[in-house]
Amino acid sequence: MLTTHNPPDSLDRPEAKSRADAARRAFSGRPRKATSGEGGLAALLVSPTLLVLAIVVLYPTIVALKDSFYGTPGLDPKTGFVRDHDPFVGLDNYTGIFGAAGDRFWNAFWNTTFLTVTTVALETVLGVAMALIMHRALRGRAVVRASILVPWAIPTAVTGLLWRWIFNSDGVANTLIGRQILWTTEGFHAKAAVIIADVWKTAPFIGLLVLAGLQVISKEVYEAARMDGAGVLRQFWSITLPLVKPALLVAVLFRTLDALRMFDLPYILIGAQKTSVETLSMLAQDQAANVRFGPAAAYAVILFVYVFLIALAFVRLLGTDLVPRRRTEVPA
Template identity: 45%
Template sequence: MGPLTKRTQGRDLRAFWLLAPTMAVLAVVIAYPVLRAVYLSFQDDAGLNEETGRFESGGFAGFQHYLMWLTGDCGTGAGSCPDGNLGSDFWQAVGITFFFAVVTVAIEVVLGLWMATVMNRTFVGRSLLRASVLIPWAIPTAVTAKLWFFIFAENGIANKMFGTDIAWTTDPWTSRFAVIIADVWKTTPFMALLILAGLQLIPSDVYEAARVDGASKWKQFVHITLPLVKPALMVAVLFRTLDVLRMYDLPAILTSTSGASPTATVSILVVDEMRSGNFNSASALSTMVFLMIFAVAFIMVKFLGANVVRTQEEQRKGVR
């Protein structure tokens, strides 16, 4: 047992030294910025102290920045309240962010499932179709935003095609749906690709047995395709939800970069705050964004992950 224990410990120690450089790089690139942002979120911005009338470099502010974003109360002391960025802007940005997440992910699930079902069939030119479908996803987001900006311009293709005079990028609700259309066009292929990977794992014998039993196409889809593709579908939904919650470049380029814009997400609010020079309050807001995304990811993994594990267990039992 002695030599075996030493050899086991030696392997564990060698594995540690092999992983140490990577962990050190991750600590510098990821851990330090996160911890630094959290630290700055509790510091006051430098500015004029309203009580003393002097310019101060700031100090410990406690939860002042967090309360400012949640309630709109800026408090007193060095670092005045950022102009126009109060609690109302934060909750509006949160509502817009979740609105984009729910609507875009729901549409992408339907379209992605349909596209994956079509690409999973055997026909001439299937490889060409799969490659061409990925083109919108491969285009950089900034290029996509500019492309749709020209389409939704006042004299753009959309208004000329439908004979309308819609303010696609300035009207509050129209601009939101313009962002949704552009995002769905770009990221639906990614959703379809993940779902297609799940469809290809389904044995063809299952569908043949269903056809022999007289099951219609709809019953095959409901009772075979959906249950068996559920693990891949849940992973796709999780990835896309977390991606939309941190959306910045598409609405910022397509409509506006202002924090008061009707399409301003929380990430746009963070960048707008940094451009205003309020780095500490921006750090508090970015920390809240991190906690929001972490909470959504935890809830989805907790519930959707359990469903995926349960589905896989049921599949193994069915095979046995």
């Protein structure tokens, strides 16, 4: 049998060099740079989204930041007449928040943080459980899915009124526990009422997103794990959670950002100016309702910065591996 060998100078040919360079670029881990045509097309496709974001996010943020440097109209000490415009006060609104109004601000800040951490943690556990139940091939699965998702479809205002009726002094909650608790007054029980109502409403949201992640996991993976002797818990920790992690992180991030802006549920369920459940959004609304638009804008800016920092930290710490690194295909 005759065998042929490449000549020694075969690697010096232009075709071999180009293929070798392409292979080195493909496995170097560096993303391929987009051409000018691809960049222009990408900018054209993204421009409508950027325009909408600029109108509904960027412009209101800039206006709120500008308004936070102005005070409330009142008597002008120089002329003795009532001002017809908002006076420029610089950083006085911010110094007032952390100074004279510091106690109320920090109370609202810790209420917001506590309600966010507690509700999101409970909703994550219950949402994953709901997703596992909805994913199982059981009889009447469609009815189970619909019943689980009903709370998420109910408007928040209606949810607040519903749970306010449940937590009345002679409501269903007190009847079930056999005690007389004034849920809608000051105290930790007011926080508990908000947490129960919020978890009941929004846990299905996390369950829905996790269910979408479960449905893309191949059944062959679980069959192979069962053949290797893995139990139910081992399959959950080693297969289900790692593969559903991207959908779960997105759900937790969305719920965290939404809970940090919590307003309507505690406002309707417990009421305004309740120290136990007053959040930063409720504090800003209270200032605006009293025609103190400068301080209200300052509270809104602080809340915006808080939400932005939480989102940035969340993505930096937990979302770095969600976007796979792009590689260039090796030409044949």
